[in-house]
Amino acid sequence: MVRPRTPLLSRERIVEVATAIVDAEGLDALSTRRLARELGVQAPSLYNHFATKEEIVDAIGDAIVAGVDLSMLGRDPWPAALRGWARAYRAAFRAHPNVVPFLARGPARRPASLRLADAVYGALVSAGWPPAQATRIGAAMRYFVAGSALGSFALGFVADPSLYGADYPHLRDAHRLADRHSEVDEAAFELGLDALIDGLERRFAALHP
Known part of the structure; x- marks a missing residue:
């Protein structure tokens, strides 16, 4: 990573570089010493902006969530709004998969996550869901989106036809999944999203006969 001759330190710059480290190597690779080295400063300089590493991780998570489009919520009919939001939320997660386990814990005190x-x-x-049901729907959607972004189902199968023999007769084409992982994973997400929304629409209709 190229360092400027005179490092300019700001919260935004710290979060940018910290996110790059986590994206490339995972959360365990992030430390204040490593981050300071990448920024070309001494570690104590970071404490003028963040008191702890945990605060930096919080800021990474909130910056990611802040980029999720929420414009459809409260504007579009709730089924379309949930679809659009789920796709935007998943796109943010998939761009930063190493942060997904942290974000999946919930919003904590992070402003963008709370928004x-x-x-x-x-x-x-506002669309007519009872508050308790709305809470459960929000949780269910987050479980689904976060789970879909944690990894690739299709890439979990090795591209070795000899592995799937007589012991696994129903997996005889599983070796082909890795080459088609993008198509398989996207179609699986859309199938699950359709099933969730369809089921919720039926439940909503029963609440409002």
Whole structure:
């Protein structure tokens, strides 16, 4: 990573470089010493902006969530809004898969994450969902989106036809999945999203006969 002759330190720059480290090597690779080295500064300089490494990780997570489009929530009919939001949320997760386990824990005190939760819940309640149901829907959607972004189902199968023999007769074409992982994973996400929304629409209709 090229360092400027005179390092300019800001919260935004710290988060940018910290995100690059985590994206490339995972959360365990991030330390204040490593981050300071990449920024070309001494570690104590970071403490003028963040008190702890945990605060830096919080800021990484919130910056990612801040990029999720929420414009459809409260604007579009709730089924279309949930679809659009789920796709935008998943795209943000997939761009930073190493941060997904951290984000999956919930919003904590992160402002952008709380705004997202508020927007989803508010859109559902305004559309006519009872508050308790809206809470459960928001949780179910987050479970689904986060799970779909944690890894590739298709890439979990090795491209070795000899592995799938008589012991696994129903997996005789599994070796082909890796080469088609993008298609398989995207189609699986859309299938699951359709099933979730279809089921919710039936439940909503039963609530409002």
